[in-house]
Amino acid sequence: MRILSNHRPRNIQRAVFVALFVVLSALPLFAQRRERTVESWKPLHYDVNLSFNEQLTEISSARTEISVEVLKPNVTKIDLDFGELAIDSIQIAGAPAQFDRTNEQLNVALPRAANRGDKLSIAINYHGKPKDGLIFARDRDGKQSATGDNWPNRVHYWIPTLDHPSAKATVSFTISAPQRYQVVANGKSGATTQNALMSQWKFDEGKAIPPYCMIVTVNEGAVINSPDQTITNLIYNVPQKDRDYAVKGFSSAAPALAFFNQTIAPYPYEKLALIVAETRFGGMENSSAIVFASNLLALHGGEKMSARFGIPTRIENVVAHEIAHQWFGDSVTETTWADLWLSEGFATYFAGLFLEKYEGDAAFRDYMRDAAEQVVRYSKSNKMPIHDTTTQDLMSLLNDNNYQKGAWVLHMLRKQLGDEAFFKGVRNYYNDHREANATTEDLRSALEKSSGKNLKDFFARWIYGAGHPRYELSWGSMERASTTSLFVHLNQLQDGDPFLDPVPIEFTVNGKPERRTIYPKGKLTTETIQLPGNPTGVKIDPDETLLKEVVSIKP
Numbered sequence: 001m002r003i004l005s006n007h008r009p010r011n012i013q014r015a016v017f018v019a020l021f022v023v024l025s026a027l028p029l030f031a032q033r034r035e036r037t038v039e040s041w042k043p044l045h046y047d048v049n050l051s052f053n054e055q056l057t058e059i060s061s062a063r064t065e066i067s068v069e070v071l072k073p074n075v076t077k078i079d080l081d082f083g084e085l086a087i088d089s090i091q092i093a094g095a096p097a098q099f100d101r102t103n104e105q106l107n108v109a110l111p112r113a114a115n116r117g118d119k120l121s122i123a124i125n126y127h128g129k130p131k132d133g134l135i136f137a138r139d140r141d142g143k144q145s146a147t148g149d150n151w152p153n154r155v156h157y158w159i160p161t162l163d164h165p166s167a168k169a170t171v172s173f174t175i176s177a178p179q180r181y182q183v184v185a186n187g188k189s190g191a192t193t194q195n196a197l198m199s200q201w202k203f204d205e206g207k208a209i210p211p212y213c214m215i216v217t218v219n220e221g222a223v224i225n226s227p228d229q230t231i232t233n234l235i236y237n238v239p240q241k242d243r244d245y246a247v248k249g250f251s252s253a254a255p256a257l258a259f260f261n262q263t264i265a266p267y268p269y270e271k272l273a274l275i276v277a278e279t280r281f282g283g284m285e286n287s288s289a290i291v292f293a294s295n296l297l298a299l300h301g302g303e304k305m306s307a308r309f310g311i312p313t314r315i316e317n318v319v320a321h322e323i324a325h326q327w328f329g330d331s332v333t334e335t336t337w338a339d340l341w342l343s344e345g346f347a348t349y350f351a352g353l354f355l356e357k358y359e360g361d362a363a364f365r366d367y368m369r370d371a372a373e374q375v376v377r378y379s380k381s382n383k384m385p386i387h388d389t390t391t392q393d394l395m396s397l398l399n400d401n402n403y404q405k406g407a408w409v410l411h412m413l414r415k416q417l418g419d420e421a422f423f424k425g426v427r428n429y430y431n432d433h434r435e436a437n438a439t440t441e442d443l444r445s446a447l448e449k450s451s452g453k454n455l456k457d458f459f460a461r462w463i464y465g466a467g468h469p470r471y472e473l474s475w476g477s478m479e480r481a482s483t484t485s486l487f488v489h490l491n492q493l494q495d496g497d498p499f500l501d502p503v504p505i506e507f508t509v510n511g512k513p514e515r516r517t518i519y520p521k522g523k524l525t526t527e528t529i530q531l532p533g534n535p536t537g538v539k540i541d542p543d544e545t546l547l548k549e550v551v552s553i554k555p
């Protein structure tokens with residue numbers, strides 16, 4: 001997803017982080033985060049039936065039927081995540097089941113112990129107004145609406161689930177709502193039926209998706225077909241206020257779909273709805289039903305505009321980012337929260353690649369330079385690696401490490417492996433893990449295979465280690481008749497281990513560029529470089545292929 005810049009508690013978050021860091025630094029080890037991973041059973045399919053009341057203020061009745069597979073011998077209960085909604089009854093294979101509830105957990109007792117490979121169906125009947133996850137709010141037209149907004153683990157406030165990204169499953173929805181409403185959910189839409197008061201909508205998502213991506217939106221907005229249906233059935237669901245601008249405002253969406261379709265793999269889902277509704281994020285990548293913040297299409301003067309599409313670059317960026325997530329995050333989902341960069345770093349980088357293709361190299365360079373500046377600023381108060389196994393608050397993982405630094409790691413891999421090996425590796429990684437989960441090590445393995453290179457040290461330093469190189473370059477020279485010998489010292493000032501990435505240097509000699517590369521062996525590297533004369537200018541990394549800080553360059 002993308003964070004709303006004005007909603008981001010940057011300073012508070014940082015202050016807390018600094019305080020936390022000081023406290024935790026005194027301890028011998030950071031406490032490992034415990035994740036709600038799949039253990040004794042896994043969900044296969046959720047069949048979710050929701051009926052809304054006339055005022056659209058609550059769920060008047062709900063029935064979620066969960067197909068599960070047992071993974072261990074002698075399992076006596078299914079422990080679901082479920083919030084505080086009132087439960088009316090629970091059945092297993094049609095017979096009433098016993099259950100107890102503690103601290104957002106719903107333990108359903110099995111009539112007899114189940115064994116590995118057993119399949120069960122559990123139906124939970126419930127009702128009420130969820131305290132989170134499904135947001136009831138006025139939309140931009142002032143009309144009542146309801147929209148799912150689950151990241152990271154808030155879907156269990158309205159659907160009983162195993163609420164962790166590794167527990168992927170297919171989902172179908174049957175939604176009953178008063179006739180004035182439009183309903184959009186994940187997956188292919190089925191038949192809509194009506195009686196005198198209510199309409200019933202059906203949707204079926206046949207690909208396994210992470211629970212945080214399961215959503216429904218119920219609103220009185222407009223539903224518009226995109227004029228470009230080349231890649232998939234592309235529709236827009238927007239407030240009536242945005243009806244006239246929607247086709248123009250979303251004009252970069254079909255090109256983004258086509259670009260990722262070609263660069264990565266065929267689009268993974270049955271349709272794509274771009275929804276403007278309630279979300280706490282700037283955009284949320286729910287599989288085949290992306291939700292953007294309610295003010296996405298509200299134009300304000302003085303915005304930076306896309307030369308290609310004539311829309312604010314703010315819209316172009318977030319649309320490309322959320323569409324890229326359909327492949328990375330939704331289809332290939334992070335196995336643990338420590339692997340979140342596989343979702344956010346990829347979406348950030350592939351949105352950049354879309355700019356490179358449609359807006360040109362200069363726009364791409366600006367985008368990556370901004371990202372680098374954010375990482376450098378962020379690193380002053382945060383010393384965690386990208387692969388963060390200790391931060392307890394999942395919301396604070398929506399940080400510059402997982403987004404911008406993750407994007408930069410991908411950019412450096414592309415530049416060091418070359419386009420051919422990089423994109424081949426990414427495509428293989430995608431195809432090996434689509435509709436499933438992946439770890440950081442899965443990505444490393446795919447890129448090692450496609451490039452023939454050992455990337456252990458690169459990943460150890462950039463993903464599992466913290467920080468970035470802070471270079472200090474100095475030199476002394478000895479001039480002879482035709483050549484100058486330069487004794488170059490490249491010092492790395494950051495904490496921790498050296499970065500061993502090759503460092504391109506451009507010297508200006510007699511008005512001409514002379515490129516050389518330094519291969520660091522440790523924190524301090526000294527090399528002798530022959531040049532045709534004394535340099536009048538020196539630049540580190542002239543093509544911007546490294547995430548870095550240049551602290552000083554002087555003889």
Ligand SMILES: [Zn+2]
Nearest residue numbers: 001002344347
């Ligand atoms: Zn994102």
